[in-house]
Amino acid sequence: MTAETAATGRKPVMSDVARLAGVSHQTVSRVLNGSPHVKEATRDRVLQAIHELDYRPNSAARALVTNRSQTLGVVSFDTTLYGPASMLHGIEQAARGHDYFVSIVSVRTLDAHSIQQAVDRLRDQAVEGVLVIAPQNSAPGSLAGLGGDLPVVAVGSGPSGSVPAVAVDNEAGARAVTRHLLDLGHRTVHHLAGPAGWLDSQARLAGWRAVLDESGAAVPEVLTGDWSARSGYELGLRLAADPSVTAVFCANDHMALGLLRALNEAGISVPGDISVAGFDDIPEASYFTPPLTTVRQDFGALGRRGLELLVDRIEAGPESARQPHALIPPELVPRGSTAAPGR
Amino acid sequence: MTAETAATGRKPVMSDVARLAGVSHQTVSRVLNGSPHVKEATRDRVLQAIHELDYRPNSAARALVTNRSQTLGVVSFDTTLYGPASMLHGIEQAARGHDYFVSIVSVRTLDAHSIQQAVDRLRDQAVEGVLVIAPQNSAPGSLAGLGGDLPVVAVGSGPSGSVPAVAVDNEAGARAVTRHLLDLGHRTVHHLAGPAGWLDSQARLAGWRAVLDESGAAVPEVLTGDWSARSGYELGLRLAADPSVTAVFCANDHMALGLLRALNEAGISVPGDISVAGFDDIPEASYFTPPLTTVRQDFGALGRRGLELLVDRIEAGPESARQPHALIPPELVPRGSTAAPGR
DNA sequence: TGCTGACATGTTAGCGCTAACAATGCATGG
DNA sequence: CCATGCATTGTTAGCGCTAACATGTCAGCA
Numbered sequence A, B: 001m002t003a004e005t006a007a008t009g010r011k012p013v014m015s016d017v018a019r020l021a022g023v024s025h026q027t028v029s030r031v032l033n034g035s036p037h038v039k040e041a042t043r044d045r046v047l048q049a050i051h052e053l054d055y056r057p058n059s060a061a062r063a064l065v066t067n068r069s070q071t072l073g074v075v076s077f078d079t080t081l082y083g084p085a086s087m088l089h090g091i092e093q094a095a096r097g098h099d100y101f102v103s104i105v106s107v108r109t110l111d112a113h114s115i116q117q118a119v120d121r122l123r124d125q126a127v128e129g130v131l132v133i134a135p136q137n138s139a140p141g142s143l144a145g146l147g148g149d150l151p152v153v154a155v156g157s158g159p160s161g162s163v164p165a166v167a168v169d170n171e172a173g174a175r176a177v178t179r180h181l182l183d184l185g186h187r188t189v190h191h192l193a194g195p196a197g198w199l200d201s202q203a204r205l206a207g208w209r210a211v212l213d214e215s216g217a218a219v220p221e222v223l224t225g226d227w228s229a230r231s232g233y234e235l236g237l238r239l240a241a242d243p244s245v246t247a248v249f250c251a252n253d254h255m256a257l258g259l260l261r262a263l264n265e266a267g268i269s270v271p272g273d274i275s276v277a278g279f280d281d282i283p284e285a286s287y288f289t290p291p292l293t294t295v296r297q298d299f300g301a302l303g304r305r306g307l308e309l310l311v312d313r314i315e316a317g318p319e320s321a322r323q324p325h326a327l328i329p330p331e332l333v334p335r336g337s338t339a340a341p342g343r
Numbered sequence C: 001t002g003c004t005g006a007c008a009t010g011t012t013a014g015c016g017c018t019a020a021c022a023a024t025g026c027a028t029g030g
Numbered sequence D: 001c002c003a004t005g006c007a008t009t010g011t012t013a014g015c016g017c018t019a020a021c022a023t024g025t026c027a028g029c030a
Helices: A014-021 A025-032 A040-053 A059-066 A082-097 A112-124 A170-183 A199-215 A229-240 A253-265 A283-287 A299-316 B014-021 B025-032 B040-053 B059-066 B082-097 B112-124 B170-183 B199-215 B229-240 B253-265 B283-287 B299-316
Strands: A071-077 A101-107 A130-133 A152-155 A165-168 A190-193 A247-250 A275-277 A294-296 A325-328 A331-333 B071-077 B101-107 B129-133 B152-155 B165-168 B190-193 B247-250 B275-277 B294-296 B325-328 B331-333
Touching: A014 A025, A014 A040, A025 A040, A059 B059, A071 A082, A071 A112, A071 A299, A082 A101, A082 A130, A082 A299, A082 B082, A082 B101, A101 A112, A101 B082, A112 A130, A130 A299, A152 A299, A165 A170, A165 A299, A170 A199, A170 A247, A170 A275, A170 A294, A170 A331, A190 A199, A190 A229, A190 A253, A229 A253, A229 B283, A247 A253, A253 A275, A253 A283, A253 B283, A283 B229, A283 B253, A299 A325, B014 B025, B014 B040, B025 B040, B071 B082, B071 B112, B071 B299, B082 B101, B082 B129, B082 B299, B101 B112, B112 B129, B129 B299, B152 B299, B165 B170, B165 B299, B170 B199, B170 B247, B170 B275, B170 B294, B170 B331, B190 B199, B190 B229, B190 B253, B229 B253, B247 B253, B253 B275, B253 B283, B299 B325
Parallel strands: A071 A101, A071 A130, A130 A152, A152 A165, A165 A325, A190 A247, A247 A275, B071 B101, B071 B129, B129 B152, B152 B165, B165 B325, B190 B247, B247 B275
Antiparallel strands: A101 B101, A294 A331, B294 B331
């Protein structure tokens, strides 16, 4: 018997609670909003009445009068991938902690128009701010002015300058993994890059090249994939044919997976003949054959930080003292796919 | 200069539009809601005014008076996995088509209490219905009565009877893959099952056993994992030590991945010595070494169907004519990890 | 005892919208 | 020429809540 005791059939509203508790609806409102000016005994009676009627405040009415929806929007590109999915998870967890709801819109393509549509849709829903989980391309200002007055924060993509962003320090991760391979004794490291135009690709490429330059190692030709295992496989067949290759740093784990298969088919041993490293640390990476050395991104932390940045902007305004960008340091995870050169 | 022309600083409301168009606010409302009783010319003037002011209806006000939030809730367990993430994607796409917003809450654990909390949170937000993306355990009525009067649909887990559900036909998938292995000439098929208590595990186990029984094949002892690659690896070491094993059907692809690694380490060739099959067809499966024979689940379709079922219940009531459960047929995807027995 | 002020509570207005009803105009047909 | 009816538009009320103000109560103090 948890439903409204009076069985009116209608959902109870604030004045129903007030009547039952013998107070005015405003006092009920005060209890609900934690006003200090309510006597202990009164508060108890009100809470009791709320419980008895299983009363739930009408969020639309509250939003109407306070002009706050308590909702944040998330625009996500391909929620299907491990990274975006984890960030979404982190965002939602953090949002709950800050008492916001999370509404989501996913876009199929990354062009400015689709993203704009998604943001508009969220704006129609009166969200108070928007998080964009989308790898940014380097096109100038792709996110700039997207939200109008609506606060927007980009998550998981490098700071592009146009919008506050939270991202992993791709360059540092690439440097770490490249150095790791050189330290193992490899003369140089090949790179299987992500698609041109993506900030992540560019930063990882830059980190790799910087370490090679600093070490005086030769800088081999870069092969460019599209993040997919398929492209890793296809380019891997090319690498397999080149006897000078002893170490390959792939811009993500999926391409590394494709590469591993290509090398396996070619009868090349990993890490015996060639060492392979990836980037992301997807959950499967430690069960590849052999387990993949990679760079762990804490996607969940990324999401949480992004959310906090956004909440900050909403509640403190854009002049908020905190810095508008954040770089999360990644972590090298050495596993069995890298070793000292054997050929 | 797309903002409100008058630069009042305040967001324009319906009466601002009305004034500019020289009509009453109600006529603006009629235009917005597609009422047929508006003269063409009037409609145009109103639309023009809306555009000029960049007016957006206040969703809270509308929700308050119509008593409809146009929002659906999704409760998701571990959005990080490929399956749930894909379903969420499918749900969102379909929801947009039906003019609903999607609000998400993720739960860390699957106990009834957490799920109840999540649903309560969504109810506080006045969602019109809830989709639960959570593998159901077989505990009786784990979802029953969860929503009270709120429509609830389970997505991706077998029909448990307590709530309308949309799921893949796990048993059919398991039958298909088991038959595939027998047809290749294997005397029997071992099974690496998912955790007990999960409907998915049980259905896959049942399908496997049924085919063995029908074929008069011996039914080997079942090994039970926990869906993780780690458990596949550990149990795989046991299987590797048993020379009678020639074919293994794993209840999901992750465990198959772990198994592949265990076999590889033991120097056992796949599919030369042992054939391996999985279930789910995660995107990486076709790049495992060797490419994994598996059963494809169309998670996106699952999400879409679930959403349609839910919308149906919301708009037509629970007595809606359509059947409350739906089973999506899965598809066997034969790849290189299965072949005729070699030992 | 009466005055002050802090506390506790009640009353009123209005957020922006839609639903219901009212009013207007205009063509039609007897 | 006027009643009839439909198309079009306007007017009013109220959804459930919070903010602002009004009122009531009681302790402390001159």
